[in-house]
Amino acid sequence: MILACLPVLAVAETLRIATFAAPLSRDGPGLLLRDLIKADDPQIGAVVANIKAVRPDVLVLTDFDYDQDGLALAAFSALFDGLYPHYFAARPNTGMFTGLDMDRNGRKGEPRDAQGYGRFAGDGGMAVLSRFAIGDTRDLSGMLWRELPGATLPVADGAPFLTDEVLAVQRLSSSGHWIVPIDLPDGPLTVLAFSATPPVFDGPEDRNGLRNRDELRLWDVVLNGDLGPIPDGFVVAGNANLDPLGGDGLRAAMAAFLARPDLQDPLPGQPTADWRDRGIGTLRVSYVLPAWDWQVQDAGVMWPDTQQGDDPLVAGPHHLVWVDIAR
Known part of the structure; x- marks a missing residue:
């Protein structure tokens, strides 16, 4: 009876935030949904197993085919037995038709002529899955590249590489930049989710390298308060x-x-992708970076256990990155 009179102390809940550039993109629209329904794709099986092993509370996927009705994302969420009742995806810039020769190779209608590289609309987009309700998301993906403060646009032979016609429509985001509020019981969590273009597959103008850098710099602009409250x-x-x-x-x-002093880096120097089969090696390309005022409890990268005979690339060259945080 005496114990019942003691005050109950609130314990901050530890949250696990993760990102995974899982290979959940296929060669055409609707094929990811087909493979999810068939339930016999070893790659999807490995991706799901990795996510279940880590069990993040909020997960950002950065290579997930988008469909307008969200059928593939709903089917993928259903594989986790109610763990992720909330999910979100917006139309990405990947595969978004422009009708222009964006890469100036003399041809139109190719994957590199879309707003972001894509063989079809929604190819390799993004998605967020969450244990908690997702609020009204702010989508920055429509910002033109030239509108970014301090944007560095490509130059070839001393002249602008992008024509005026292209500059008038060329978006900064190759896939997307989303500000995603998550409704937690003890206060706000806001996920700044993005997926940038690889800084390769271009020419001496370094179109993709410059765009990759500016896609990252968009978060500098946001965190500096230049686009509204932080x-x-x-x-x-x-x-x-x-x-x-x-x-x-x-x-x-x-x-x-x-x-940046307002960020924490819980995994300095930790590689997150394995391209040794291509002679590139291992690199760090995926990140989960909490604000300075979160308490980081733990962090890691989910690499396959090759000692147990796992194929290190069955779930793709990228690996799931996770960070545990609390207030």
């Missing part, structure tokens, strides 16, 4: 496709972002 309780999560120490790309931009 989101409460934020965590940056997604695939930057940029390693601060190795690989292609303008690496100094990633190093500078990781050094």
